[in-house]
Amino acid sequence: MDPFNIDTFRSAAPYIYAHQGRVFVVTISRETAASGKLSELVQDLALLHTLGIKLILVYAAANELAAVNQCVDAKRMQSLQAEIAAQRTQLESLFSAGLINTPMAGMKLRVVSGNFIHAKPAGIIAGVDSQHYGEVRRVDSYAIQAQLAANNIVLLSPTAYSPSGEYFYIDALNVAAAVAASVPADKLIVMMDEKTLQASRGQRLKHLNLDQAQTLLRRRKSISSMLRRYITLAIETCLKQVPRVHLLSTTVRGALLHELFSHAGCGTLISADDYDDIRPASIEDVGGIMSLIKPLQESGSLVGRSEEQIERDIHSYDVIERDGFVIACAALQQIDDSEYAEVACFAVHPDFQKEGHGSRLITHIEQKAAALGLQHVMVLTTKALHWFHEQGYQTQSIKNLPIAKQKTYNSQRNSRILIKSIV
Numbered sequence: 302m303d304p305f306n307i308d309t310f311r312s313a314a315p316y317i318y319a320h321q322g323r324v325f326v327v328t329i330s331r332e333t334a335a336s337g338k339l340s341e342l343v344q345d346l347a348l349l350h351t352l353g354i355k356l357i358l359v360y361a362a363a364n365e366l367a368a369v370n371q372c373v374d375a376k377r378m379q380s381l382q383a384e385i386a387a388q389r390t391q392l393e394s395l396f397s398a399g400l401i402n403t404p405m406a407g408m409k410l411r412v413v414s415g416n417f418i419h420a421k422p423a424g425i426i427a428g429v430d431s432q433h434y435g436e437v438r439r440v441d442s443y444a445i446q447a448q449l450a451a452n453n454i455v456l457l458s459p460t461a462y463s464p465s466g467e468y469f470y471i472d473a474l475n476v477a478a479a480v481a482a483s484v485p486a487d488k489l490i491v492m493m494d495e496k497t498l499q500a501s502r503g504q505r506l507k508h509l510n511l512d513q514a515q516t517l518l519r520r521r522k523s524i525s526s527m528l529r530r531y532i533t534l535a536i537e538t539c540l541k542q543v544p545r546v547h548l549l550s551t552t553v554r555g556a557l558l559h560e561l562f563s564h565a566g567c568g569t570l571i572s573a574d575d576y577d578d579i580r581p582a583s584i585e586d587v588g589g590i591m592s593l594i595k596p597l598q599e600s601g602s603l604v605g606r607s608e609e610q611i612e613r614d615i616h617s618y619d620v621i622e623r624d625g626f627v628i629a630c631a632a633l634q635q636i637d638d639s640e641y642a643e644v645a646c647f648a649v650h651p652d653f654q655k656e657g658h659g660s661r662l663i664t665h666i667e668q669k670a671a672a673l674g675l676q677h678v679m680v681l682t683t684k685a686l687h688w689f690h691e692q693g694y695q696t697q698s699i700k701n702l703p704i705a706k707q708k709t710y711n712s713q714r715n716s717r718i719l720i721k722s723i724v
């Protein structure tokens with residue numbers, strides 16, 4: 302048996318707190334249901350529900366792309382209806398009874414479905430009457446909210462009805478996006494059967510703002526049509542005021558929990574904001590800064606600073622925060638009345654390094670120094686010499702430092718002195 306990992310649990314706690322009461326729309330692909338992974342996914346969803354997350358689940362009944370721009374005739378609609386009924390039964394039974402042999406045994410989960418989506422026909426597409434293939438006309442978000450408020454999980458199928466009583470098949474992704482935008486949800490989570498989105502160098506693309514997502518679509522011709530569809534849908538959904546869309550791969554076990562409750566995550570987040578904006582630190586950040594820099598102080602990468610010192614100088618710190626965590630920090634202090642500013646306590650959390658946070662933060666700090674009318678930024682470092690060289694800093698001797706700094710220079714530490722002119 303795996304030993305209980307107390308650090309994992311502790312680091313998940315702020316996420317548990319942050320997600321409480323939030324509305325997440327989660328899609329369930331047809332492959333998930335077909336591949337036998339559904340019962341594990343239902344357990345994870347049940348866990349989210351017990352942690353106070355309000356869930357709207359949208360399940361697919363057909364291969365998404367195949368249905369797009371296609372006619373759904375009466376015969377096809379009949380087979381889709383049969384498949385939708387089977388999916389719904391399977392999901393409802395898993396939520397009702399399937400938890401007996403799991404740690405969630407005894408937990409009562411109420412799953413409700415209903416005519417929450419109103420449809421309209423997709424009409425004639427490229428000269429072809431799409432018949433029962435429909436689009437979302439309206440979402441009864443009040444009814445959905447009422448169910449969520451009653452602590453029910455809302456389960457939506459890819460079908461809907463028109464006011465005249467006709468029924469339509471609507472692509473599950475379109476249902477999920479429309480519901481997320483109209484409720485509105487805090488997150489749309491798309492469980493894809495494709496592998497996690499990767500950068501060209503093979504690393505996972507953790508976060509894209511809308512510009513980056515659009516650039517990716519434009520530049521990367523090799524992206525599969527399905528991934529292209531997911532990214533496009535994510536961009537459109539973010540533009541409709543859903544703050545965050547997560548693209549998760551069902552090939553990653555426990556992807557939902559990993560993405561929502563760990564620093565590193567395992568999918569790709571697409572968001573309208575920059576997510577990790579740099580902001581001035583406040584007194585509430587002292588604890589976060591301390592836990593970020595403590596290991597670096599212990600390893601000697603950073604000079605030791607007490608909590609009291611940070612508290613006293615907090616006005617000179619900037620931080621990058623993600624979901625309540627300080628993931629990077631830096632302090633800028635003018636050296637006496639000189640034209641020099643010192644960057645101190647410069648660190649990026651190991652889980653978030655190599656994502657450009659360091660470069661963004663140092664640029665921000667230099668701009669801040671320039672705005673204060675200072676001419677040079679200096680830093681003392683024992684470990685990041687080459688990194689600062691790449692940011693345009695040059696190694697200098699101690700005599701190039703302002704007198705006040707020469708006096709306090711710790712020769713035992715033997716830090717390299719790096720200076721950049723910012724005029």
Ligand SMILES: CC(C)(COP(=O)(O)OP(=O)(O)OC[C@H]1O[C@@H](n2cnc3c(N)ncnc32)[C@H](O)[C@@H]1OP(=O)(O)O)[C@@H](O)C(=O)NCCC(=O)NCCS
Pocket residue numbers: 597602603644645646647648649650653654655656657658659660661680681682683684685686687688
């Ligand atoms: C140095 C530091 C701030 C860089 O942060 P970051 O967010 O990873 O930086 P970026 O994403 O902008 O840059 C990453 C690039 O710099 C490289 N890099 C990171 N640390 C480096 C170092 N010490 N020396 C040389 N290159 C380094 C990475 O390999 C990466 O390059 P690659 O993409 O070609 O592989 C971070 O590694 C850190 O916090 N280090 C410990 C604290 C420290 O030494 N602070 C400086 C003293 S004040």
